[in-house]
Amino acid sequence: MFETVLSYFETFAILTAVLLLLLTFYIRSRQPKTLPPSPGAALPLIGHLHLLGKNPRRRFKRWAQEYGDVFTLQMGPQRNIFVNTLETMKEAFIKKADFFSDRSQNSIVSHHASNVFHGIISSSGSNWKAQRTTSLAILRNFGMGKNMLAEKILEEVSFYTKELGNSKGKPCDIHYLTNMSVSNVISSIIFGKRFEFNDPKFIKQIKMFNDIVKLSTGVLVLNFFPSLYYLPFDLFKGKKLVQLYFAMRDFTDEMISEVKNRHDSGNLDNYIVAYIEEMEKEKQSGQHNLDELNLARNIDNLFVAGSETTSTTIMWCLLYMLHYPEVQQKIYKEIVEQIGTDRPPNIADKSNLKYLTAVIMEVQRKASIVPLSLPHLCNKDTTLAGYTIPKGTIVMPNLDAIHSSKEIWGDPENFRPERFLDAKGNIIKREELMPFSIGRRICLGESLAKMELFLYLSTLFQKFEFLPVSPDKVPPLLDTWGLVAAPEHFEIRCVERDN
Numbered sequence: 001m002f003e004t005v006l007s008y009f010e011t012f013a014i015l016t017a018v019l020l021l022l023l024t025f026y027i028r029s030r031q032p033k034t035l036p037p038s039p040g041a042a043l044p045l046i047g048h049l050h051l052l053g054k055n056p057r058r059r060f061k062r063w064a065q066e067y068g069d070v071f072t073l074q075m076g077p078q079r080n081i082f083v084n085t086l087e088t089m090k091e092a093f094i095k096k097a098d099f100f101s102d103r104s105q106n107s108i109v110s111h112h113a114s115n116v117f118h119g120i121i122s123s124s125g126s127n128w129k130a131q132r133t134t135s136l137a138i139l140r141n142f143g144m145g146k147n148m149l150a151e152k153i154l155e156e157v158s159f160y161t162k163e164l165g166n167s168k169g170k171p172c173d174i175h176y177l178t179n180m181s182v183s184n185v186i187s188s189i190i191f192g193k194r195f196e197f198n199d200p201k202f203i204k205q206i207k208m209f210n211d212i213v214k215l216s217t218g219v220l221v222l223n224f225f226p227s228l229y230y231l232p233f234d235l236f237k238g239k240k241l242v243q244l245y246f247a248m249r250d251f252t253d254e255m256i257s258e259v260k261n262r263h264d265s266g267n268l269d270n271y272i273v274a275y276i277e278e279m280e281k282e283k284q285s286g287q288h289n290l291d292e293l294n295l296a297r298n299i300d301n302l303f304v305a306g307s308e309t310t311s312t313t314i315m316w317c318l319l320y321m322l323h324y325p326e327v328q329q330k331i332y333k334e335i336v337e338q339i340g341t342d343r344p345p346n347i348a349d350k351s352n353l354k355y356l357t358a359v360i361m362e363v364q365r366k367a368s369i370v371p372l373s374l375p376h377l378c379n380k381d382t383t384l385a386g387y388t389i390p391k392g393t394i395v396m397p398n399l400d401a402i403h404s405s406k407e408i409w410g411d412p413e414n415f416r417p418e419r420f421l422d423a424k425g426n427i428i429k430r431e432e433l434m435p436f437s438i439g440r441r442i443c444l445g446e447s448l449a450k451m452e453l454f455l456y457l458s459t460l461f462q463k464f465e466f467l468p469v470s471p472d473k474v475p476p477l478l479d480t481w482g483l484v485a486a487p488e489h490f491e492i493r494c495v496e497r498d499n
């Protein structure tokens, strides 16, 4: 009897504790009136997570239309705001860049690995500035945006097109091959060497980068509730991500050692050697922003950010061509008229291939492959679009909302490269096209990516006609949900033209 009474007390105590906990979460997550609007009340503990559905991307676009400049989503204990219009983007990331350019230091990987917040992408403040400025200077020295690098890219493109030619027009999935080839461009900049397409170590590495990008969005919930990491069966794939993260670090460390050993033999033409030289110079001047830890994380960053993005854009372009063969014909006609077929395109041809340039712009708009850019962090209580934004809020640049806005584009749902051409066929530059984001954190590799997209795609369309497996089997224009919105894998026929 006495035992039963005690267990009633225990039950009561537990229930009260749970209720108090829920109440605390509710009060903490209640939305102050001065915050941007949100789609309904935030539930205790989970906030708005239950509203995201299977395809959050569609919801984010819909809420952008509904709420305009900015809306709030509570994700677990973390407050997020989504910035949806050009004016508000400019206000946040240009006018108030001092407050909206940091990154959050909350990631599930950081609970299980040290030094996660080094490097360019994840760091903030003076460390970020030093890594970014040094990396940009090194890439520019190598000719990012200039002819020297264009030649490196063209060399890689010729390996790639040779491999595509080997498929003899038969159906194949060229997703990994494209990814490997684009990664080889980064590899030749960072390590001063390319890998063979059949190199098992390289194949493993590329799949790893792919998986890291894919898993990064899936594990978001673990950033808010880190203890869920310990659930059985790796339910949120956190353990897998951490394991991949360590494997990526091993690869980077191995490559750094290889380059250092090569250093003596006089091969100075790569990012690693250039960074170490800068590091030594900096030490002599008494500063300590550049170090081996940052070097390793910068390399991971350049690979992860620079490979999947560019190759995904190439894959989207090819997929769109399967849906719009008349556009592919028009690109080929322009290439034949402007360059001919006796020599491969080079970077100087870009100003003459205006239609192709407009197609690339339209692919970047329509596919909007980094739909929410990368999350920024608000580092000080401030205002945006008339609302109060508290310090510690995550800020999502909703690039997708801009790229699909009816007010901006009129018919955003249509694939229409002509929207980027004037009556004389000249390119119309539009600031609303922002696949590389805007502000201080704008993509570091924008010039390299633009160069790659032009050189890869102009060469591809000069050499091949891209066809579906059969006319009634055109793969759908469906994207996978993730940090990078890639098309679902599809097969394609690369038929060599009779040039």
Ligand code: HEM
Binding pocket: 120, 121, 122, 132, 301, 302, 305, 306, 307, 309, 310, 313, 369, 370, 373, 374, 375, 397, 435, 436, 437, 438, 440, 441, 442, 443, 444, 445, 446, 448, 449
């Ligand atoms: C079509 C290809 C690409 C697209 C669409 C793209 C897009 C983006 C976007 C949206 C961001 C986030 C900006 C922000 O935080 O607001 C970003 C950041 C970044 N990208 Fe790219 N990118 C591409 C290619 C590349 C390449 C080739 C490189 C490597 C050289 C690269 C390196 C980086 C780095 C290092 C950052 C982090 C910048 C920082 O935090 O300061 N990206 N990119």
